[in-house]
Amino acid sequence: MTRITISVQPRPYEAVIESGLLARAGDCLREIFPDGKHCFVVTVPVVRRKWGRVLAESLAGAEWNAHFVLMPEGERHKSMATVEALAEKLTRAGADRNAVVIGFGGGVVGDVAGFLASVYMRGVDVVQMPTTVVAQVDASVGGKTGVNLKAGKNLVGTFHQPRLVLIDPQVLSTLPEREFRSGLYEALKCGVIGNPELFSRMETKAQKILEREPAELEYLIVESVKLKAAVVSADERESGLRRVLNFGHTIGHALESQTDYRYFLHGEAVAWGMVAASVIASAIKKTDRRTAQRISRTTVALGTLPRVTVNPKKVVRALQADKKTRNGVVHFILPREIGKVEVVNNVPEAIVLEAIKQLQVLSR
Numbered sequence: 001m002t003r004i005t006i007s008v009q010p011r012p013y014e015a016v017i018e019s020g021l022l023a024r025a026g027d028c029l030r031e032i033f034p035d036g037k038h039c040f041v042v043t044v045p046v047v048r049r050k051w052g053r054v055l056a057e058s059l060a061g062a063e064w065n066a067h068f069v070l071m072p073e074g075e076r077h078k079s080m081a082t083v084e085a086l087a088e089k090l091t092r093a094g095a096d097r098n099a100v101v102i103g104f105g106g107g108v109v110g111d112v113a114g115f116l117a118s119v120y121m122r123g124v125d126v127v128q129m130p131t132t133v134v135a136q137v138d139a140s141v142g143g144k145t146g147v148n149l150k151a152g153k154n155l156v157g158t159f160h161q162p163r164l165v166l167i168d169p170q171v172l173s174t175l176p177e178r179e180f181r182s183g184l185y186e187a188l189k190c191g192v193i194g195n196p197e198l199f200s201r202m203e204t205k206a207q208k209i210l211e212r213e214p215a216e217l218e219y220l221i222v223e224s225v226k227l228k229a230a231v232v233s234a235d236e237r238e239s240g241l242r243r244v245l246n247f248g249h250t251i252g253h254a255l256e257s258q259t260d261y262r263y264f265l266h267g268e269a270v271a272w273g274m275v276a277a278s279v280i281a282s283a284i285k286k287t288d289r290r291t292a293q294r295i296s297r298t299t300v301a302l303g304t305l306p307r308v309t310v311n312p313k314k315v316v317r318a319l320q321a322d323k324k325t326r327n328g329v330v331h332f333i334l335p336r337e338i339g340k341v342e343v344v345n346n347v348p349e350a351i352v353l354e355a356i357k358q359l360q361v362l363s364r
């Protein structure tokens with residue numbers, strides 16, 4: 001069992017990672033909430049079907065009165081309407097200010113459950129139990145919550161740190177192949193940002209990881225969460241340092257938006273974004289060619305990515321419209337070496353364009 005502390009104000013919390021942890025979730029929750037009575041598990045039908053019983057039995061065993069509250073599947077239901085419907089369900093199930101909300105699912109469920117908990121009766125406690133790679137290595141830690149608007153993703157949200165994060169790598173065994181791989185790119189991202197050993201392990205053990213060997217999965221989740229915990233602890237509200245977590249996301253987001261969020265999974269777009277950032281870093285001599293190639297090669301070795309066919313000029317235009325650009329300046333997080341990245345904001349447009357063209361070539 002690995003316990004990682006996320007040091008945020010006013011109350012630090014732990015992420016606990018262990019294979020089979022789900023069956024002990026009830027007891028773990030008791031440690032944090034000795035007198036808690038009711039908990040409300042926000043989830044989607046598929047997760048409830050596959051893992052709901054294990055969780056329900058564990059909660060009942062620790063004398064929790066647990067209610068499952070279901071939301072519909074999919075990113076398009078990460079919405080205010082879903083939050084409202086869930087809040088109505090909570091009131092009907094008798095949730096009061098002492099209710100504990102549990103987000104039991106992927107990043108969509110985690111973001112919705114976290115947002116719901118932050119506004120329900122002006123804020124109740126939330127515990128995250130992530131069930132996808134993306135959610136286990138990234139979304140469940142850090143306290144960012146949110147829902148989408150028609151105008152864009154994550155435009156409404158809050159910071160609401162969980163009281164506890166319980167991560168059971170075993171639940172990844174039922175994840176569809178593409179979803180599984182998509183999350184691995186976020187772990188690889190953590191390696192490039194600040195953990196050369198994690199990167200090397202993903203470079204040399206790609207096959208074992210793709211076969212979902214438990215020890216490998218646990219290792220990469222633990223190392224990714226450690227990195228996220230360190231960054232979040234130092235910069236809870238994403239003013240500066242936390243921006244490094246956006247490595248691969250600048251161009252990744254542009255690729256997603258230019259394909260209406262229907263073509264790439266988020267992690268896949270980030271994977272191409274990391275490749276592009278490496279090409280850019282090498283072109284402006286932030287890093288050497290060998291490092292850039294290592295990042296590209298390791299990314300591509302984690303499986304076939306959907307081809308990049310969008311017009312590169314459109315991608316550049318989308319970059320300039322991104323909500324994270326400040327005063328029209330596009331910020332790139334670029335690698336210097338494996339384990340070190342840097343924010344760069346004066347990359348010539350021609351170089352960005354060339355890097356995106358390079359993605360088209362690489363995906364042929």
Ligand SMILES: NC(=O)c1ccc[n+]([C@@H]2O[C@H](COP(=O)([O-])OP(=O)(O)OC[C@H]3O[C@@H](n4cnc5c(N)ncnc54)[C@H](O)[C@@H]3O)[C@@H](O)[C@H]2O)c1
Nearest residue numbers: 044046106107108109131132134135138139144171174175
């Ligand atoms: N808050 C943050 O810091 C943060 C960080 C990264 C991503 N996110 C958000 O996370 C979302 C993406 O999360 P995601 O990639 O986990 O997608 P997701 O939540 O849509 O899950 C992917 C799919 O896998 C299914 N699933 C989940 N667990 C399963 C399991 N164990 N077995 C079988 N199927 C399972 C889900 O029902 C869904 O169909 C995006 O909305 C993104 O904005 C948030």
Ligand SMILES: [Zn+2]
Nearest residue numbers: 186249266270
């Ligand atoms: Zn991401």
